Amino acid sequence: MDSSDLKIINARIITPTCILNNGSLLVHDGTITAISEGEIEGANENIIDAGGKYLSPGFIDIHVHGGGGHDFMDNTVNAYLEIAKLHASHGTTSFTPTTLSCEKDALLKTLSLYEESEPLNIMGSNYLGMHIEGPYFSMEQRGAQDPRFIRLPDPQEYKEILQHSSIVKRWSAAPEVNGAVEFGRFLVSKGILPSIAHTDAIYEEVLEAYESGYTHITHFYSCMSGVSRRNAFRYAGVVESGYLLDDMTVEIIADGIHLPPPLLKLVYKIKGPDKIALVTDAMRAAGMPPGESILGGLEHGLKVIVEDNVAKLPDRSAFAGSVATTIQLVRNMINLADVPLIDAIRMMTITPAKIMGADDKKGSIVIGKDADLVIFDDNINLHKTIIGGRVVHSA
Template identity: 65%
Template sequence: MSERKLKIFNGNIITPYRIIKNGTLVVCDGTISDVIEGDIEVPGAVQIDAKGKYIAPGFIDMHIHGGGGFDFMDGDVSSFLKIAETHVKYGTTAMCPTTLTSELAHLLETLDHYETAKAINKTGSQFLGMHLEGPYFSKNQSGAQDPRFMRNPEPREYEKVLFHAQSIRRWSAAPELKGALEFGRHLKALGILPAIAHTDAIYEEVLEAFENGYTLATHFYSAMSGVSRRNAFRYAGAIEAGYLIDEMDVEIIADGIHLPPPLLKLVYKIKGASRTALITDAMRATGMPPGKSILGNKKDGLEVLIEDGVAKLMDRSAFAGSVATADRLIRTMVNEAGVPLQEAIQMMTATPARILDVADKKGTILKGKDADLVLFDEQINIANTIIKGEIIYSRELELQYNPILVKE
């Protein structure tokens, strides 16, 4: 059988070390085989003229709930596939489907749907494993999560979940809860990443949690304690702990709304690109027109309003979810937070790849890595999304078949 070859030339290739001007990238059987300056002949290869566009590693979204009108908690396999197909258009080549707090039976059902969807997913972002967000959270920091299902971690319950599914990549919990440290140690022993989230913990509690495996702060700043006062004494919270613990990784919803530009600049200044991952935390309304939507399960989820590029509660008293896409996160970091493009890309590629322990194959453009690639212009408009050497999305073809998408 002959090799499947792809040649992408005349592009600006973003590597971990520099941007190669007028570069050529060669793919053989889904793997990057050559990255050079200039052009070379590759007989038998499918060719893409990048026409001066950037060629970046595929975007990795560690925390995502939905898109295109679907949510991972909807209770069916097709929702997983439709969400993956939606986000591949925005450059996301891999993702961790994320749950919400729910009844145990619903959680187990969702994990089963993941396994089925992963086996047949051919036209969307790859699935890297499930992210369980909850139900072990502080009710004081419930955010948009349903407090009815929040509880302390119990070994009998979480061991049942872990035995049921081998697909769990990460699990977010409030580390101050009774049993949370034991829970973190158990996850770490299984190679699953524990993360702090929806937490009222003070610095000392987060530090102890870090020592017990909680090395990531989920949607940093959101549903997370800051400086508090107890009996006249001030205590640093989870946010301050994220800054003070140098080795703590943080993920941020960099839409410019959940975190405004000054906070994005602060996170970048203190944590840097190597410790900061960009996430969409996207809900079902992502990629859909403004108006009413549902947060969570389509049957009994929370009705929300999409306007101003974010989901809000119907009374507009608080945010209720993100409708960000990966390309938007990078645009925001570059244009509003002043982060160099190469480092903004790192936050959406190499950093999440390291955190998720898939950096041996993903996250950078280097020989031997998976050919997960994104082509985009100066405004970070996605032209092509390529997964393991296969062209999964082409903006040019989409416009040919859907001319209504052409902007005035």
């Protein structure tokens, strides 16, 4: 029998429409082939008894910088592989490696290492394409992005980058800076998602950007404008724009710190689970003990302090990155934001899959889709991570 032939029994299966009690599922060659409430025939040699625990689609994290002591900007194959393994051990079955603002040569190296490491990634989360975060940002909303590298969109630069590699699937930028609207249109022409981030835009600028293809907002509320006053007049910012534009999708760092419970509840109440993706935005300290760490690459990164379950600038004046994992995000949305389990799972699975255009194969337990699955208990403690029908982590 192929090692990816699998039967899971005695599970509460979270499907797109309901939860099947005492459910069974069959996997052949990495693909879901049958789902049933009750017993199911087939794959009798390789059986997992879920013991009444939940069986969910694998978690999809569309914004990850690092974990396990590594960052993608370290620019080593080992960093890629170790980050993928760390996040798989917390329930992430697919993710988008994410960069920080940097020099062009460093970015080209990061993209090359994605392609070099992907065939070697046997025990980690699947790659869903690269997310470039920066360097075309507002200096006023740069957050922990290194100001040395922030610059305006340069057609010669971004066209060279995209000619260098075909794995870029998303690029975050500030839509109000000179050249950003044209940049967004170019990304759309290449099948790449332009995303709004580190921005001081007002509603009118966001609307123009949205009509040019910027249909997603990166780490909603973090490093972006709200209501502001200019020449005595009030203007709606990016936060209000995210609420006003019904089809705009947003992602939230649901660690309970970047967004406290009242804001988690507000985003959920207004946008709903079909327009929200939960993201970790995790840096290298995810899965590591508290203390000193580095945001970004080891060579040019920013020193930070990890305490109170978040990374902070050394002077503790601002947050400098998340150390969350996906299983924590699901638990937080249920416990802190009073969100029903099925909606919390939706925001961690099918909604991010749709945002990244990967929902044809990932994000839900449906016959014909990839057998990327997680098993967890009533307290949202992870028990198994299954990728392509293979168990890659057991608690």
